[in-house]
Amino acid sequence: MEPCEFPHIGEHLAPIMERHGGDATRLLQILREVQDCFHFIPPEAVSCIASHLKLPRAQVEGVAGFYSFLSLSHQGEYRVLFSDNITDNMLGKPELMQYFCNKLWVEPGKVSEDNLVSVDSTSCTGMCDQGPAALVNGWPLTSLDRNRLDLIAELIRMKKPVAEWPAMLFEVRDNIRRPGMLLGEPFEPGAGIRAMLARGAEATLSEMDVSNLRGRGGAGFKTASKWSFCHAAIAEEEGSMICDVGGNPERFIVCNADEGEPGTFKDRVLLASYADLVFEGMTVGARVIGARKGFLYLRGEYRYLLQPLEAVLARRRAAGLLGENILGETGFAFDVEIRLGAGAYICGEESALIESLEGKRGRPRNRPPFPVTSGYKGRPTVVDNVETFACAARIAEKGGAWFAAMGTAQSTGTKILSISGDCARPGIYEYPFGVTVEEILRDCGAEDAHAVQVSGPSGTLVSWQEYGRRIAFEDLPTAGAFMVFHRQREMFAAAHNFTRFFAHESCGFCTPCRVGTQLQKKIMDKIAGGHGTPADLEELKHLGHILGSMSHCGLGHSAANPVLDTLRKFPGTFERKLKALSFEPAFDLDGALETARKITGRDDEWAHLS
């Protein structure tokens, strides 16, 4: 066996372990801190954590290997991850990343020889309106250009701690361009809770019902139904009740702030500047379903929001809006714990999120049972989107009818859009549901837009012929992403980028998604390299069919959407890249001889293939 690199790791880890107690659900949080400490998870740490939490070592290794911000092999002391969303790419990410790598003498995906720095790509970091963006040791860098990268490279060479870097590098702007009832109207913390207490929990659920609020994460399930199912699940299971300290059956409310869909960044703004609204909504929901504990699952990319959010929670506790006897109501106890993700898009899927909250690999569960009956620790759990809770707070305050008066029949209220790509004014726009794509494009200053990717890669590609379509569950449902593509953009590049994204983010649980997303990516790579044929397009359609029908969860079901949409709406962007031949080898024949040419020193006619 190799000599132990960290013989005294136990001492290093002791304070971390102490902080988290022996709670195995905090495994992911512990691993995050160990990663920060050592820039990877040393094998000795895996063993140490396992014995401390009384978990099998293989399980700890399993979790550490699942999340992309954790690493079981050495990473640089400075780990710079460039956001790889198509919008970052359109703003010059590939060239900038190469420039940066050249400056620091490091290859993308590798660690520099002195272990000082590693550079790689990561999935969308949610800074699309101020890209190209990156993360350095988890902290967001925005509006990157050569000047900034020169400075960053210099700071790294000087080994300056990230905490001492100039603040302007980390500036994240809200860019709210069009506020509405959520973003534009003042909100006094506690107003929603007060109104709810005055009205009563049952009546508040009725208001939620009247409001017809539907989940803002994209799926659009009616929030009042979810809450009442969770409530009902408790009533049904008398006899086998697990109770909390107060003698109430235990149940949980979870805010899904794992905003991973590329092109979406509205939750970031809600959490940065409207956190009271979000926590207020959670507190209202907690009262309705009878939860005493809530979680905010914050995507790892937004860790910079952790401290500000903790501060909001502390302020709310001090104001009697969280904790025991909220606003003086005896027995109304609720508090929120924030848990961080670590780079896994799949954790936006509610059951994978719950697994992750439990400190496990983010693998979507089999359903039934649904989280409303069996969620966190097997208990009834409501998982809602950040924006959904913000809406719930407003509804508690102002009533369901007020809310239902906005939007369309089946899509009440407003929707916050995160607009990026080819437009003059990228940022946050809040519209009543029913707004047309055309109006939005006009407002954000998108000229000659050729297409819009609505709701990210898993959503819908809307071509210039469809700009009359409306943002609404009846037509174009969306979690909020709105990425604009100019006439001169090659739509193939977007589809290619999205297939790369899904291949990277597939959790690997089910066969069709684990393998199918890779096969899809390989064919797209082949076409991008100029070796595609019409047969490859047929293969893409075929794979799309299998992904859509056989996959375990929404990720796999929608992983072929970008390719299929682009093939249908912009066939030319593919066809222009194809060879006229009926067949092309799956790999670069001449390239596959390169190693042997190098070894033998040959370069004769027979050492090449055309």
Next chain:
Amino acid sequence: MSKTITIDGKTIPFMDGQTIMDAALAARVYIPHLCHNPEFKPHGSCKLCTVKANGRLVSSCTMPACEGMEVENGTKELNDERRDLVRMLFVEGNHLCPTCEKSGNCQLQAVAYCLGMMSPRYNHFYPQREVDASHPDVFLDRNRCILCELCVRASRDVDGKNVFGLSGRGIGSRLVVNSCSGRLGDSDFAVSDKAAQVCPTGAILIKRQGFKVPIGQRIYDHKTICQVESQGKTGGEEDE
């Protein structure tokens, strides 16, 4: 009076709490599967057992049966897609049947035969995977692992040992062993463990047994997996 579902028109009884797969197995109706073994908690990852229940595609090993449910199982459409899933499993690993002791007793191979797979069709990944021969009695060849997690479940739920786990993500998912070195020989794995008996492929092989039953006389050499299972035999019973 018992409740019933129909599978391809055939009426099949079930009890509350049973999945479509449970009911089918009890009635000796074969639904192709690899990650399912009735002795363990359903997993639902291989997706071979996907059926159309009341018009919706579901995994039969995890979907509870319900009164009057109409299930389509042996349709050409489903079998075509299952064949593609099997192909995916073949190309993502290194399944070189001529070199494998399990050949003829392998469920992956048997399902492929049963579904008439003439070629893997997709391009091979030829991944770099580790072989672990450190254990005195058992080989672990990850080249043939299909990530069904049967060994993980058997070790955890029956042996009470947690010898196996999964790490990595997506196509990088890999079987890991519960020991500091990561080697099977350094774990508390024993040849008598249930987990040593359940691998549907040749990823976990008991040493010195490989050719006790000669090629040509193995489980699936003359009978299809469908025939074998319809006679009530489940996987993992080969080589005694």
Next chain:
Amino acid sequence: MNDRKKVRIASCSLAGCFGCHMSLLDIDERLFDLLDLVEFDRTPLTDIKHCSPCDVGIVEGGVCNAENVHVLKEFRKNCKVLVAMGACAITGGLPAMRNNIDLWDCFQEVYQYEGGLEGGRIPNDPELPLPFDKVHPIYEVVKVDYFLPGCPPPADAIWKFLTDLLAGREPKLDYEQLHYD
């Protein structure tokens, strides 16, 4: 039997062991029946060096070097129907076991560490086919029409396949004839 109606067949072995061809010979006396129906172009049996236009091309073995590609492309160009015969042609087979070994290590092992080779120099003669990084099945290099699995396919499977094909039927193997080993 009218000779002009005979189906012209070519076959070759690329990165294979000729085992599939041996299995073809195992159809024994049925070879005479076969010869009533077919004539052979380039095969290991005829010593014809290049393939001319044929009805059926049968390829054993995978693609491991540049020369394999030249032969395979010649077959594809000349044969109306191309058949991948055996595990190597279909999956890379045993030669693909080297796919997990770095090519440089392969060369060193063969030419530098192994005793008996004078000088231990890695040859650079242009007449030696240059190997690929990895061995591939033939369908990753050219379009293939039919697959006949097995290592080797049993003689009965080859017979069934060929007689189906020659009779204009879609080739279909019985369960016991379909094997990957």
